[in-house]
Amino acid sequence: GADQADDLPGLLSRRGGCGLILTCQSVEADDIERQPVGALSPPEAATLLRNWGESNAADTQAVDRICELVGCLPLAIRLAGHYLAARPEAAAAYAQWLEGTGLARISEIERRHDCLPLILAHTLKRISPVAREVWAVAGLLAPEPFSLEPITEALASQSHFGVASAIRRIFKQGAQQAGADIQSAIDELQQFGLLTQMDSAYQLTHSVIH
Numbered sequence: 001g002a003d004q005a006d007d008l009p010g011l012l013s014r015r016g017g018c019g020l021i022l023t024c025q026s027v028e029a030d031d032i033e034r035q036p037v038g039a040l041s042p043p044e045a046a047t048l049l050r051n052w053g054e055s056n057a058a059d060t061q062a063v064d065r066i067c068e069l070v071g072c073l074p075l076a077i078r079l080a081g082h083y084l085a086a087r088p089e090a091a092a093a094y095a096q097w098l099e100g101t102g103l104a105r106i107s108e109i110e111r112r113h114d115c116l117p118l119i120l121a122h123t124l125k126r127i128s129p130v131a132r133e134v135w136a137v138a139g140l141l142a143p144e145p146f147s148l149e150p151i152t153e154a155l156a157s158q159s160h161f162g163v164a165s166a167i168r169r170i171f172k173q174g175a176q177q178a179g180a181d182i183q184s185a186i187d188e189l190q191q192f193g194l195l196t197q198m199d200s201a202y203q204l205t206h207s208v209i210h
Contacts (some may be wrong), residue, residue: 039112045072052081052193053091053130062091069098070119075206079119087126095171097122123192131185135194138204145201148182 039091040048045067049058057063070076084091098104101118102112124132138146186202189195195202 002080019030025173039072040067040074040077042072045074045077048074048077049081049084049091052076052078053084056088057081057091057199060198062095063103063133065095066091069095069103069111070115070176071100073112073115074118076115078205079123079193082191083119083126086172086191086193105149127188127192127194128185130181131188131192134182134185135189136196138189145198145203147201148186 039045042064046060046063050064053063063144066080067077075174080094083089084094098115098118103115103118106114124135127135170186185193190197191200195206
């Protein structure tokens with residue numbers, strides 16, 4: 001998003017007479033026309049959750065309650081739906097877990113702010129240790145798309161400095177074993193909605209995830 005730009009005014013000064021669409025959470029600029037993007041409507045959120053959750057999101061009442069508890073926030077719906085499809089876990093059980101987080105006791109606006117860390121932590125508990133390690137590496141590389149080669153090269157590197165060293169410290173397994181499991185971990189992260197593939201590269205689903 002634009003809030004990650006190092007020099008947004010400089011970027012805007014180069015647009016000439018062209019229009020420019022920016023996404024951001026909060027940006028201060030005088031010559032930007034803001035178009036706030038709100039949460040989904042309840043029917044839209046429920047449809048999205050059913051599409052991602054597949055057969056485990058067939059319980060209409062539970063699906064509606066999940067959407068309500070996460071404030072119909074699209075990213076939260078995406079993560080919840082992928083979780084339901086990947087586990088697999090019934091929507092009623094997921095809704096029951098959300099009820100116990102305290103989200104039911106706060107306002108809808110507060111839910112949209114507080115639900116993502118809870119959902120993300122819940123997802124990370126369910127993925128494999130290697131997948132969590134790859135996710136941590138993706139956080140180092142965010143928001144840039146990355147391929148598998150830098151990770152495998154870093155595991156084989158003897159450097160004690162920079163990103164390569166940081167990547168090796170993240171992986172608790174030996175380089176050979178971890179390297180063999182990376183593709184499987186990548187597939188798992190995609191299954192849970194934490195990564196998305198762009199041609200031959202991968203990227204975190206959203207910058208807030210890391």
